Structures are given as C-alpha cells and as structure tokens.
Amino acid sequence: LIQIEPHGAVRLLRLNRPDALNAFTAAMLGQLRQALEAAAADATTRCVLITGAGRAFSAGQDLADPHVAPSREPGAAPKDIGHMLDHYYIPLALRLRSMPVPVVAAVNGVAAGAGANLAFGCDLVLAAESASFIQAFSRIGLIPDCGGTWLLARLVGRAKALELALLGDKVKAAEAAALGLISRALPDAELMDAAMALAQRLAAMPTRALAETRRALDEAMRLDYEPALKREAALQSQLGFSYDYLEGVAAFMDKRKPEFKDR
Numbered sequence: 001l002i003q004i005e006p007h008g009a010v011r012l013l014r015l016n017r018p019d020a021l022n023a024f025t026a027a028m029l030g031q032l033r034q035a036l037e038a039a040a041a042d043a044t045t046r047c048v049l050i051t052g053a054g055r056a057f058s059a060g061q062d063l064a065d066p067h068v069a070p071s072r073e074p075g076a077a078p079k080d081i082g083h084m085l086d087h088y089y090i091p092l093a094l095r096l097r098s099m100p101v102p103v104v105a106a107v108n109g110v111a112a113g114a115g116a117n118l119a120f121g122c123d124l125v126l127a128a129e130s131a132s133f134i135q136a137f138s139r140i141g142l143i144p145d146c147g148g149t150w151l152l153a154r155l156v157g158r159a160k161a162l163e164l165a166l167l168g169d170k171v172k173a174a175e176a177a178a179l180g181l182i183s184r185a186l187p188d189a190e191l192m193d194a195a196m197a198l199a200q201r202l203a204a205m206p207t208r209a210l211a212e213t214r215r216a217l218d219e220a221m222r223l224d225y226e227p228a229l230k231r232e233a234a235l236q237s238q239l240g241f242s243y244d245y246l247e248g249v250a251a252f253m254d255k256r257k258p259e260f261k262d263r
C-alpha cells in the first residue's frame, strides 16, 4: 500500500492504492507510519519525498472502510470515527511533523480531506498544475481533521481558511500556490523531476539545522516575541556545537562545497 523507493539519500514513499485514488485504509495508514519510522531511523536517509500512484495524491479517508462508514441499517448503532484519528491519523501527523529530515510532498493529482491536510503538514509542497486540493469534510458533515484546523489558518489566514473549510470547494494547484497553501505549482510533466531535484538539494543540506528550523518555526507560532528570541538562542547554541556548523563555516572560508553529515 506504500511503495518505498530509495534514491540515494532521498527516500521516496508512494501512496499506492491507485484504484481507490489512494484513499486511506487503516492498513495503509499503518504502513505509511511505519515507512516514516523506518526513514527516521535510517541514518543514510536525509530527505523524504511523498507522492501518489496513479491520477490522485489521496482522496483522504476511505469512506467505504468499515471503521468509518456509517451503517445504513435502520436502528444500527453509530460508530465512533474519532477512533481512527486517535489511533492512526494523529500518530501519523505527529510523526510527519517531527521527522529528523525534511519532508517534501509532490502532489500529483487531487488531494482531498486527510489527503490534503497530510500534504499541507509536509515541509515543502509542490503540486502538478492539474492537481487540486479539497477540504471535503464539510460536504459530509465533518470538520477538517488531520491537522486541518491548526494548519489552514496558519498557512492562509483565518478568512481564507474558513472559506476553504466551510465551502469545501476544489482549489486548483496554481491558486493553492498563490494563496500560500503550497510552495509551487508546476507543469505535470515536470513535477516529479522538480520534486526529486528539490529533495536531493535538501538532502545535501545540514539536515539537523533544517529539522530544528521547522521545530523553531512551529514553536514560535505559539510564543511571544521575547520567548521566541530566547528559544532561537537556545537552539542556535546547540547547533553551534554541531559538526555541520564547523563544516559550513570552514567550507565558506575555504571557498569549497560543504559536506554536511549531522542528522
């Protein structure tokens, strides 16, 4: 359900249930989390790239999955769909956001519901021009999950976040880029090469500093100015002792390309 392809220091994870538009089942979410765990544990992996097989990135939760599909039998007991979030989506979203390496999403087609919000939870998001994003939740009587309520307003501000979340309209990749939901939209034929080149570029950078940058930015969102300045100083102080800082400055002075190693 998740295809894992090593490309040097980049690990490509492909959501692989193309017949169902890569809609998530419990088994698939479990495999995705395991694949992220394995990438995090592998010291030779310096960047993760996530994409989808076939014509979609992911249609979000598989609504036919018995874990979430409401029974149509009259009088049948309603299901607790929060269970799926507690046991699958929350651990996955947390793992994604705390990866020791940068995570790039290459959104090759439609990303709906949890599929969209998982993509938005990645560090850099590229999308094919034919791709689109939908907060499908309101269409089926739910709220944005998988981090949507936290991510959307931070990415695009409250007014646009509410427009996206309440209306659940399809946003094309170019508009998503203009809104600041994603980094960039690219011609379809260029997406995977551009995403791999970006991932390889990140993999050659000082990985530990990149992961700490994500952490510092996320923490700063909930801090006042002075505590954020102090948190920066504490993280910077730690990085000042790192091999990569030594190497980065030495390479600059020697006018050569640095070779970063930390993770």
Ligand code: LHQ
Residues within 6 Å of the ligand: 019, 020, 021, 023, 058, 059, 060, 061, 062, 063, 064, 068, 081, 082, 084, 085, 089, 110, 112, 113, 114, 115, 134, 136, 137, 140, 142, 145
């Ligand atoms: C699907 C799905 C799908 C099953 C397409 N499931 N079959 C977390 C935890 C707990 C509870 C609930 O939610 C969550 C998080 C969530 O993600 S909730 C949001 C779930 N996702 C959606 O509501 C999106 C539903 N899908 C769509 O709106 C459309 O299919 C999109 C916009 C993704 C694609 O549209 P089209 O390109 O027009 O394709 P299509 O609609 O014709 O779909 C193709 C097939 O895939 C079709 O089956 P069929 O047998 O007719 O070929 C769809 O039924 C099936 N499919 N999404 N999520």
